[in-house]
Structure formats: C-alpha cells, structure tokens
Amino acid sequence: MRVGLVGNPNSGKTTLFNELTGAHQKVGNWPGVTVEKKEGMRRYRDRDLLFCDLPGTYSLSAFSLEETLVRDYLILDPPDVIVQVVDGSNLERNLYLTVQLIELGVPLVIALNMYDELQARGYQLDAKLLSELIGAPVISTVASKGYGTEPLLAAVAQTAQAGSSRSGEIRVNYGLELEKEISALELWLQGHVQNLAVPLRWLAIRLLEGDRDALLKVAPDLVGNDERQKLLPRSQDRLKKLYPEGLETLIADRRYGFIAGALQETLKRSIPDRREYSEKIDRFLTHRLLGMPLFLLFLWLLFQATFRFGAAPMGWIETAVAWLGTSLGGILPAGPLNDLIVNGIIGGVGGVVVFLPNILILFLGISLLEDSGYMARAAFLMDKLMHAIGLHGKSFIPLIMGFGCGVPAIMATRTLESRRDRLLTILIIPLISCSARLPVYILFAGTFFPHRAGNVIFLLYIFGVLMAIGAGKLFSISLLRAKGAPFVMELPPYRMPTLRTSVRHMWDRASQYLRKMGTVILAASVIVWFLGAFPRSNGEAPRAADSFIGQFGQAISPALDPLGFNWQLDVSLLTGLVAKEVVVSTMGVLYGVGEDNSADAHGGGALPTALRGSGISPLSALAFMLFVLLYSPCLAAITAIWRETGSWKWTLFSVGYQTALAWGIAYAVVKIGSMAGLGP
Amino acid sequence: MMLQWLIIGTAVLLAGIYLYRQMRKTLKAPFCSDCAGCDTKIKNRLNR
Numbered sequence: 001m002r003v004g005l006v007g008n009p010n011s012g013k014t015t016l017f018n019e020l021t022g023a024h025q026k027v028g029n030w031p032g033v034t035v036e037k038k039e040g041m042r043r044y045r046d047r048d049l050l051f052c053d054l055p056g057t058y059s060l061s062a063f064s065l066e067e068t069l070v071r072d073y074l075i076l077d078p079p080d081v082i083v084q085v086v087d088g089s090n091l092e093r094n095l096y097l098t099v100q101l102i103e104l105g106v107p108l109v110i111a112l113n114m115y116d117e118l119q120a121r122g123y124q125l126d127a128k129l130l131s132e133l134i135g136a137p138v139i140s141t142v143a144s145k146g147y148g149t150e151p152l153l154a155a156v157a158q159t160a161q162a163g164s165s166r167s168g169e170i171r172v173n174y175g176l177e178l179e180k181e182i183s184a185l186e187l188w189l190q191g192h193v194q195n196l197a198v199p200l201r202w203l204a205i206r207l208l209e210g211d212r213d214a215l216l217k218v219a220p221d222l223v224g225n226d227e228r229q230k231l232l233p234r235s236q237d238r239l240k241k242l243y244p245e246g247l248e249t250l251i252a253d254r255r256y257g258f259i260a261g262a263l264q265e266t267l268k269r270s271i272p273d274r275r276e277y278s279e280k281i282d283r284f285l286t287h288r289l290l291g292m293p294l295f296l297l298f299l300w301l302l303f304q305a306t307f308r309f310g311a312a313p314m315g316w317i318e319t320a321v322a323w324l325g326t327s328l329g330g331i332l333p334a335g336p337l338n339d340l341i342v343n344g345i346i347g348g349v350g351g352v353v354v355f356l357p358n359i360l361i362l363f364l365g366i367s368l369l370e371d372s373g374y375m376a377r378a379a380f381l382m383d384k385l386m387h388a389i390g391l392h393g394k395s396f397i398p399l400i401m402g403f404g405c406g407v408p409a410i411m412a413t414r415t416l417e418s419r420r421d422r423l424l425t426i427l428i429i430p431l432i433s434c435s436a437r438l439p440v441y442i443l444f445a446g447t448f449f450p451h452r453a454g455n456v457i458f459l460l461y462i463f464g465v466l467m468a469i470g471a472g473k474l475f476s477i478s479l480l481r482a483k484g485a486p487f488v489m490e491l492p493p494y495r496m497p498t499l500r501t502s503v504r505h506m507w508d509r510a511s512q513y514l515r516k517m518g519t520v521i522l523a524a525s526v527i528v529w530f531l532g533a534f535p536r537s538n539g540e541a542p543r544a545a546d547s548f549i550g551q552f553g554q555a556i557s558p559a560l561d562p563l564g565f566n567w568q569l570d571v572s573l574l575t576g577l578v579a580k581e582v583v584v585s586t587m588g589v590l591y592g593v594g595e596d597n598s599a600d601a602h603g604g605g606a607l608p609t610a611l612r613g614s615g616i617s618p619l620s621a622l623a624f625m626l627f628v629l630l631y632s633p634c635l636a637a638i639t640a641i642w643r644e645t646g647s648w649k650w651t652l653f654s655v656g657y658q659t660a661l662a663w664g665i666a667y668a669v670v671k672i673g674s675m676a677g678l679g680p
Numbered sequence: 681m682m683l684q685w686l687i688i689g690t691a692v693l694l695a696g697i698y699l700y701r702q703m704r705k706t707l708k709a710p711f712c713s714d715c716a717g718c719d720t721k722i723k724n725r726l727n728r
Binding site for chain 2: 268336337340451518520523524526527530577635636639
C-alpha cells in the first residue's frame, strides 16, 4: 500500500517519515530540506506500507518545481492514502494545502504535527470536530518525540480500507458568481472527458486559475479544443470584471475564509495572550546591528569547540592508531606486506580516522543550530548579502547545506525557480567549505598554528563564504545578469532540540565517516602506497622521490612550486579529487607514519611531526589550506554540477575558475606574507 | 615472499577495481555514492 507524505516546508514531514520508516533522512529546521521524493517501508498489521516523502509545498498551484512535482505525483501516480503533515504552530497557512487536497478528493489523513507547540502556546484544538469539518481524520503527532505514530498508522490503514475519506464531500463555497462559472465549466467538462483521474470541480477551478499545465496532464485532448478556448476566457473575463483584484486572490481569499471558519469553531485559546517567546528571542538574534555579530560569535564558538573539545579524544585515537601500527609492525615479518599494512593502510586510514571526534562535534553544533530554528534566522540575516549578489535568501539554504556536503547542496538548488539562480548558486556552492575538508584544516592548523587553530579554521570558513559572495557578485554582473526575485523568508519558531535527534545526527555522521574510511579511503591508501613502493630496483623499495608517485609529483610540482608546496602536498591535492579526506590519507602514506608514534616538542601525532620536519613553512601551510578550501570540488560534486546544469561547459568552468582562484589566492598569501616578513 | 606479493597484488587489484567502480557509480548518480545527503538504505527516485 502506498502512502504519500505531503505538507508545507518545515512541517516535519521528513522527521515523521524517519519515525515511521526508521530511515535516516536529513532533517533540518528550515524549509526546503527535501527536494525529491524518498521512499521507505513500514510493516503495520500484516500490511506493507510504502511511505513516500515528498518535497515541501505551500500549495498545489504548480508555480514552482516542488509544487509541480507534488501535484503531478498526486494526479498522475496517486498513492492509496495521502498523509498531510500540518505544522500545529502555523495552522492557517498549512490548512491552505489541506483545502486543495480536499478539492482533489484524495483519501486524506491529517497528521497534526508539533501538537505540543500548539499547546505550549496556550491553544486547544478540537481534532474530532476539525475531522468532521474537513472530512478527514485529524491525528495529533509530535514526530520528533515519536508521539502519535500508532494512531496515525491506524487512521492510514482505516482510510486505505475505506478507499476514500469524506474529504470529497466537503466543498469550499467560492461565492455565487464564481460558483456559477465553476458549475458551467464542470458541466462542459463532463460532456467532453471520460474517466478523468481528478474531480471535475478541481479541474474547473484549476482552469479558472489559469493552470493550463493541469489540463495538459489530466486531459491533454482538450488543450486545443476550440470550444474550451472560447468558453474559458469568457468566464475569466466576466469574473475579472466583477473582481478586479484578480481571480487567484479571490480563490485564495475564499479558501482562507473556509479555514478561518473551521478554526473559529475548533481552536480555542486556553491561557491569556502572551508575547511569543520566539519573537522575543528574535528581537536580539535578528537585530539589524547585533544579528550578524551574534551569528559570527556562534560560528566562532562552534569552531573553537570543534578543535578544543576534539583534541583529547583525537589524541586517544592517535595513540591507538600508533599502537596498532607498532604492534602489527612488530608481529608481521619485515617486507613489503608489512610496509603495505603499516605504512599504507594504517598510515592512510589511521591518519584520517583520528578526526572523527572533531567531525562529530562540528555536526552536533550544526544540528543544534538547525533544529533550534536558528539556522533559518541565519538565512534571514544573510538575505541582504544574497540580494547584494543578485540572489535571494532561498539560495542561502543550498549554500548552508554546502557546509555538510556539496552534492546534496547542489541538488537542493532545484528548489530555486529560475535557471539563472540555480546556475549562480551551483557555481558558488563549492566555495563553501564542506565537512570533508575539515580534516585537512585540523591537521594543518593544529600542526602549524597550534595555539590559534580554532581561529584559523573559523577564518577559513568565513573566507570561503566571502569568496562565494564575491564570486557570486562577479558572475551576477557579468555572466549571469539578472535581478534577484523577492522571497519571504520563513522563520519557524524556536524549538528545543531533542537529544534523540541530535544523537541520531551524530550517529549518522559517525557511521558515514567510518564507512568512508573502510571503503574509499582504504582503497585510495592501498593505491597510493603501491604507487609509492614501485618501481623496485633489486627488490628494494625506491626512494620516495623515485617512486611512480614521486616522479608524478615532481612532474606537476612546477605548477605549484610558487606556492611553497612540496611534491607530497601536490600529489595529495590530486588524489583529493576522489574525496577531500584522501588529501590527509595520502600524506599519511607518503610520510610513512603508520608505525611512527613519535611526537616532537610541539606534541601531536606522527603526521604533524613529519609535516613540521618536511620544511613546509606556516605561510605555505596557510596557502595550502586556502588552496584546499577553494580548488576544484571532488568527483561526486563535479558530477552533481554536471547533472544539475546539464552542461559540460558550466561544469568545466566551475572546476577551472575555482582552481585558478585557489592558485591566485594561495600565491597572493605566500607573496604578501613573504614581503611582510612572515616567512619564506 | 611469493605469498606476500600475491596478497599485495590481490589487495592492489581489489582496491583499483573498487575505486574504478565507485567512480563509475558516482558518474552515473552522485547522490547514491557516499555523500552526506544520501542514505543507501533509501531508494532514491529521481525527479524525471
């Protein structure tokens, strides 16, 4: 049995989907997290329920990509039951979609989510009465705490068994004049189409609203029908004369009237009015002058915590890795296999796995910011900056997702309506530092700037954002000229993040990181070791510089020599195109640190010690971090760019401009730093 | 020593094949590889 989950953006669909199916889809307290359909199974009373999580949408009007996707899914591939997730803290707006679903006549169940927030604000909703008024079961849920899922599943099963809900019997009264035109169109449609998948009334209203696409989807034969082409404009003209404010406004007003009426009867306030606590907090957090410094302060604290709190567990893992290397090195007979396991595998994988605590702390912080609703405020604060580069605040959501991984961020640009906005956002997303680059920063900042590592990492992230804004501005006045569209940024109420969600975020992140260690990083480390151990002369391993990888590194080093990088760094940058963590694992292998558990006077593990001893200056280390921040995205991100832009030209441009920018910035840092006497 | 080289050869071959297949998979559908936004347990139906 198929069950579709629909609802407004940020109403908690994905949280409910995860709760119902046991999946681990990304959840964030901001709109636009789900950009495509996702499916998951749940067994309930000997029935398999296939849940489909659809993108968030405010209506079924087909003005945006999400609206079109959801509407097409409902009319062309209708599931057995639709569950509309309604945000209890924003009933009026959410019920607008309910009205459209009622008109579509689908078997409907309402999950009144975040019911606890509605109660916390002093409201009581008569769910039973509301069910009767809208003709569909209304079940109170709190998805983040797993509350209400059993009754919801029971309602779904019951509705599926009945084959329909009573919603089809409920009618919104659009007023005498409009109803006359709707009836006339209905009558005409009845005589011209058979076996229509949608109610005639729904199609008639859609046609009056000017939705030609709906007709194309459900009754393509009527598109070129002469009679319809005369009838419809006549109706529309007559109504436009009667209602100069426009038909869309009129229809929306009537629907909101229906909602207001339903809420009047069912929603009661149980405690006296009080100022919303969210508004009170917002007075500070989105303040015109204080907002941005506070945002920067939160980010700074996050990176300080990432580095400082991560240092101790990182040291434990480092010790464990070194112990493993030394022990295995002692047990295995000396020879190439010993070298592969100790220097190749343990050196490579162990070099990256030590950063797991830092990654977890960073993502715990990001998860808290997201789930509390603060990230949506950050988007609101950034709206002005976005406008400055000719984008609107909606582009900020994919950009923020870029802090995690560029691939879903690039995919999330599908929520933007214009191709030009999508393209511009895709071009600047890779400049936002993804989490895979964090191990490189922690390694280099910790090695070369041990007392200011948190500050250095914070500044790198900010620099990435500034570069993205700068590049965006440049493109918007040259290659992609246009004005940004206005956008109302939604500010969800603040919510106390739950331990359950935060732990789940961290667990997902940890398992993903470890999975990557055991797959891509492991395989890349073996290959890098192999290329570093051959060609052999008289059965002996070559000097590092004479190995295949050494020769290759020296061949490309002229291009990067001006930046003060050695050939090991050059090679790492290239292998990092597979995945950015491979930059560190490659260094682990090339510096042969698997069995080296030495630490110098500065402390830290074997790789930092080897790096300090390799002649890299702090200035070059800074240039290297900037290069890693800005240069070409990884293979997965490049492919995502190609798929989303549908153009090799833009894909190559993205890779090319970023690499050129990375080189230019790194060179400028080295030159200016040298002139200022900060190092060679 | 022969056994050591045999194990190394197999490991390198397997690593090479894995990386090649992973790259090919990534080129086909970057979302289903190992990026942060995807869970392999979930069937992703792309918006065709």
